[in-house]
Amino acid sequence: MNAETPFGAAAREQLDRFPLYRWWRRSIVGSIDHEHVMEKIIAESGWSPRYAFMTMMSAGIAVLGLLLSSPAVVIGAMLISPLMSPILGLGFSLALFDFAEMRRALIALAIGSGVAVMFTAIIVLLSPLQAPTPEIIARTRPNLFDLAVALFAALAGTFAIIRGRGDTVVGVAIATALMPPLAVVGYGLATWNLAVLGGAFALFVTNFVTIALSATIMARIYGFGHHLSSQQSWTQTVLLLLVFIVMAIPLGVSLRRIATEAVIVSQVRSSLNEQFDSRARVTQLDVNFDKTPIAIRSVVITPRDTVQQAGKVEAALRQRLKRLLTLQLDQVVLDPGARAFDAQKEELRQAGDAATAETALVSTISRALALAAGTSPEQVLVDRDHRRASVAAAVLPGADLATYRTLEQRAATDARGWTIALTPPQLALPEIGFADNSDELDEAGLAATEISIWAAQRWNLPALAVPGLPDTLTDKPLLAERRARRIADLVTKAGLRPTSAPAEGQRFRLAAPTTR
Template identity: 45%
Template sequence: DVDQQAVINRIKEDCSFTPRYAFLTCMSAGIAILGLLLSSPAVVIGAMLLSPLMYPIMGVGFALAIGDSAWLKDAGKALLLGTIIGIGFSAFVVVMSPLQTVTPEIASRTRPNLFDLAVALFSGLAGAYAMIRGGLGTIVGVAIATALMPPLAVVGFGLATGNWAVFGGSLLLYFTNFMTIALTATVMAWLYGFRSYLSERQTQFQIFAMVVVFVGLAIPLGLSLVQIGREANISRSANAYIKDQFGPRARVSQIDIDFNADPIVVLASVFTPSIKPEAEEQSSRVLTRAFKESIKVQIEQYRVETGSDAAEAELASKRAREQQEAVETQVSDLREKLALVAGVSDDDVIIDTAKRRAMVMAKQLPGASLETYYILEQRISAEMQDWSINIQPPAIPLPSVMVRNDEISISSQRQLDLVIWAARRSPLGLSMTGSEADLAIVAKALGADDIAAVRQDSVSTPPKMVSFDWRSQ
C-alpha cells in the first residue's frame, strides 16, 4: 500500500543543494555554535529543528536502497557541501567571538560512545518510517534525537581554536550519526520493497558493506563506552568510600579525578568535625585493590564543628570556587587583550593577580605612534578599573616640546605628557637636547613627575624646541 515513486519524489524535493538549503545550514550552524558557547540547551535545540541536513542523509539512504547513482551523487553532494558550510560558518563565529572556552554543552559532544550509535540507529529507523508512511512531523523529533548540527558546530569550534581532541571527538560523533541514519534508512527502504534497480549480487554487497561499517563504528564507540563506565564507577566508588570514612556528620564538597595521570589522582575536599590523617592512605589502598590499578587519593580536610557547619562551609567553598573561576576568566581575557594590542604572544604578558597588575612589552606595530600605545592602555584600564595596566612602548621616536615665554606652551603639554608616560614605563632612560635655558624649563617640568633626563646642548635643535630621545636602544 506504499506508493514508492511518490515517496522517492517527496524525498528528492528537499535533498538537493539549493540556496535555501545553504542559507538554512548557515543559520542553523550559527545558532548551534552560539548556543554551545553560551551553554544554552534551548538555543541548541532550536538549531537542531532548523537544520536541513536530515533530508540529504535520507536521500543517500534511499538512493542506496534503489541503486540510483545519480540521486546518490546529488544527495551526497548536498550533504558534503552542507557539512563544509556548517563547519566553516561555525569556525568563523568562534573566531569572531570573545568566548572560546569549552563549555559543558561542547564537552558533552566530544566523547561519542555505543549509546550514541544506538540513538542514531533508532532515529534513522523512525525517520525512514516517517518518510515512507507520510508522517513527516516525526522528522522533527528525529532531528532533535540525533542532533546533527551541534556536533558539526563543535567540529568548527575545535578547528577554530586548534583543539584537536574536541575536533576529532565531535567529528566522530557527526560521522556516526549521519552514517547510521543513512544506512538504517536503506534497511527500512528494503523492508518496504525499495529495490527497483538492484541485482541480487548488488544487494548482497551492500549488506556486507553495511555490516563492515557498523562493526567499524561499534568497536571504537564500544571501547569509549567501557572507558566512560569505568570512570563513572571509579568516581562513584571514590565518593562513597571517602564519605564513609568520615561519617554522616561530614560532607564531601568536591571530587576531581585526573584519569590521564599515572597513577590516577583523586582530589577531594571534605568538611569534617574530626581530622583523619590516615584517610588518604586508606582510600588509596582500598580503591587500588577494588579496581586493580594504581589510584592515589589526596584529601583536603577542613575541620568544622557540626553538620550544619559543614553545609555552611561547603557553601562558602563553592562561592570561593566560583569567584576564583571568575577571576581566572578575567585574567585570561586580560592576557589575550594585552597580547593582541602589544603584538606579542600570551606568554609574554606578565600578570600579578595578587596585586592586580598586568604588564607587557609592546612590539613596534606598523603605523603605531607613542600616542597609539597610550590610548590602548587607557582603553584597557577603563575596562579593568580595579587593575593596574602597564604597556611598555617600544623604542620609537619621542615627540618634541615647544617652550614659549619661559614655560612649556599649551599646545605642547600633550606631547610632554606622552613623554612622561613613556619614561615611567620604559627602562631605557631619556635624553633631551636644546638650549640651556629651554632644557632647564623642561627639566623642571619633568622633575615635578620624578622623571630625570640627561641634558645635551645642541645647536641643531630649532630655537624654543626641546627634542627627546631614548638613552639606549
C-alpha cells in the same frame, strides 16, 4: 532498479509460504507508494540555491546560539536545517543501489557541509565572543550514546517521510544531530583549536553515517529495493553491520571510559566511608583521571576518636581499586560533645557542599580556559585560595592581541568571581592612533593603548617604552611629545613605568623597554 534473478525469484517463492512474510508484503510494503516517496526524496536531495541559502542560515543561527550558549537559539537552527534531504537521498540510494542518486546526494552533502563550516568560521572570526561555551564543549566528546541518538532520530525521521507524517518530524528528528556539531567544526577551524575541531567533526561524521545507514534499513523494511538480487542484499547487510561495528567500537570505548570513571569515584567514596566511623562524612571528593597515577583529594569530617592515618587509607584504596593512586586526605577533626558535635558537623556539612560545588566550578573553569587558549586543562594553573586561574595561550593563526584579550574577558564572564589571566604569545603591540593634529587619543587609539598595557601586565613587564617621550620635561612640548605624555599617563595609571624610546615619525607603538 536491478532485474530480479531466477535464484532471487525462487527464494521469494519459498518465503511466500510463510504467513508473516505474506503479511509484511501485503500490510507494510503494499501500503506505501514507493514511486511517490522516491520522487519527493530525489527532488530535495540535490544541490540548489535554496538549499545553499537555507544551509547558511541554519549554520549562522547555530553558531550564534553556541557562542551565546543559548539552547533556544541552537534549537532554532535544528528546525530549519536542510542537511537531512541529501542524507535521506544517500540512505535510499544505498537501499536501491542507485549509484547516480548516491553520487548526487553525496555532492550536495559535501558542498552543504563545506559551506556551513566556512560560513560559521567567518562568523566566529568576526565575532568578539570566541571563548568556548558549555554548548560548544558538550559537542566535543562523542560516545556511544550520541550514536544511539542519531539512530533513533534517523528511524523516526525516515518513518515520517515514508508514511507521509509531516516534514516537521523529519526536520526535528534528523537536523537535531547535525548542524550544531558542524557549526562547532567551523568554530574550531576559526580559532584553530584542533581538540574542538576534531571532537566535533567526529560527532558530525558519527551522526551523518548513522542517519544515512539507518535510513537505508528503514527503506528496506518498507520494501524499497526488494527487487535486488540476493547477492546485493547480502552485500548491503554485511556492509551495514561492518560500518556500525567500526563506529561503535571507539564510541563504546569512550562511553566505557566515562562509565569506568563514574564507578571508580563511587568505589572511592564507598571505601572512604568504610574506613571511618559512621559519624564521619566525606564532604569533598575530587578524582583526577588525567594524572598517572590517579590523584585523589578528599575532605572528611570526623570525630577526634576516629581519625585515620592517611597512609593506611591510601593503602586500602589501592587494594580496593587494584590501581596505582595518590591520596591527599584532609581530616576536619570535631570535638566529641553531642550537641557541639552535631552543630559543628552541620556547619561543616554546609561548608563541604559549598566546597564540592567549588570543585565542579574549578573543573569547568579549567576546561573552558584551556579550550580558549588552545591548550590542555593540565596546563591551567589554579590558585583556589586566591580564586585565580591562569594559562599561557598557544599561537592561534590569525589571532592578534585583541583576540586573546577578548578570549580572556569571555572566560572571566563565566568564572563567577574568579580572576582569569590568559597570557598571550609574544606578538607585536598594536599601533596607537590620535585624532588629526590633536594629542587626544581616538577610540581606536585608546583601545590599542589598553591592549598594549594588558599584554605588558600578562607578560610581567615592569615598564613600557613610549616613542618620543623625553627624559626631561620641556616648557613648550611639541605635538609628538604631548602625545607621548598622554600615553605615558595611561601607562603610569595602570601601574607600569613609562620609559623613553626613539620616536618613529608620527607613529606610536609601545614596546618592552630596552636595557641601556
